[in-house]
Amino acid sequence: MDIAFRTPPHSTTTDGAPRTVGVEVEFANLDAPSAAAVVHRLYGGALEPESPHRCRVTGTRLGDFAVELDMRSAHPSKAEAEKSEAGKAQDDEPGALKKAVDGAVEALRPWWGNIGSLVMPFEIAAPPIPLARLAELEPLFAALSAQGAAGTDASPLFAFGLHLNPQVARTDGEYVLDHLKAFLLLAPWLRREIRVDPTRRLTGFIAAFPVEYAVKVVDPAYRPDLDGLIGDYLEANPTRNRELDLFPLFAHIAPETMAAKLNDPHVRPRPTFHYRLPNARLGDPDWSLAQDWNRWVAVEELAADRDRLDALGADFRAFAARKALDGWAAEAGRRLAV
Numbered sequence: 609m610d611i612a613f614r615t616p617p618h619s620t621t622t623d624g625a626p627r628t629v630g631v632e633v634e635f636a637n638l639d640a641p642s643a644a645a646v647v648h649r650l651y652g653g654a655l656e657p658e659s660p661h662r663c664r665v666t667g668t669r670l671g672d673f674a675v676e677l678d679m680r681s682a683h684p685s686k687a688e689a690e691k692s693e694a695g696k697a698q699d700d701e702p703g704a705l706k707k708a709v710d711g712a713v714e715a716l717r718p719w720w721g722n723i724g725s726l727v728m729p730f731e732i733a734a735p736p737i738p739l740a741r742l743a744e745l746e747p748l749f750a751a752l753s754a755q756g757a758a759g760t761d762a763s764p765l766f767a768f769g770l771h772l773n774p775q776v777a778r779t780d781g782e783y784v785l786d787h788l789k790a791f792l793l794l795a796p797w798l799r800r801e802i803r804v805d806p807t808r809r810l811t812g813f814i815a816a817f818p819v820e821y822a823v824k825v826v827d828p829a830y831r832p833d834l835d836g837l838i839g840d841y842l843e844a845n846p847t848r849n850r851e852l853d854l855f856p857l858f859a860h861i862a863p864e865t866m867a868a869k870l871n872d873p874h875v876r877p878r879p880t881f882h883y884r885l886p887n888a889r890l891g892d893p894d895w896s897l898a899q900d901w902n903r904w905v906a907v908e909e910l911a912a913d914r915d916r917l918d919a920l921g922a923d924f925r926a927f928a929a930r931k932a933l934d935g936w937a938a939e940a941g942r943r944l945a946v
Contacts, residue, residue: 671735
């Protein structure tokens, strides 16, 4: 399927650099070394196996890729690895019992990974890709499918996602708020277009924003400062498991505010939107990365048009007041087509 990648209204950052997009895709039926070999064949670089369940492909023409089982307990953390190396280099070694326990834990990790791979997905995390080069990732999806990688549709048990991490063009509160408003307005339409897998909905990893919160935020009169925006967001959404996760972005642009309100070591500050909604439909010949990217671009296009954003916000609130939001996906789609 040959679909052109659309360019969002803002294709550069405030310093004029081209914006980038991080892409993460989950799959089953293909282990980390095999998937890493596909990446290496397509993009070059150096294969660097770290464990049976984690590999890296560094120095490719697109940057460094990571391929791993999406299961933390199958991998030693960076801190654990550094601690282990330090322990080997020091004369003052830890006690025999502690060494034995640590050694047993590390020995068990591959076994945990073997068990986990029966139910957990493997994941390829691509490096940040310039917008103009996103099409270079399409052959990866086709090659993974050809090697037998299975996506969301392959089993009722597979709740596999495609995550897009578009770098923000700006980091001011107005820009972030406009994109949040646009997403809340288009989320029902996005869910309908994507046909979000039922298993993925049940897992709770991509929970919809509360209706009451959406009604509040899309109000054209809702224009808090950045601290107010973050405070309202965290109060209504004390979780990373939203269709559009803003925790990484907020942690990047307001680290002190986030540190005072949230204690979650899993949040990594990044100047990106973390868009988690799309299915990973590897193996489906009618699916492409461009389809889901272009749907995201519709969000950015709406965010860049304040008049249209405010008009849809007022209409969304009217639909909600009439308890008619079941019809909003169709209405949003109709308005996008105009």
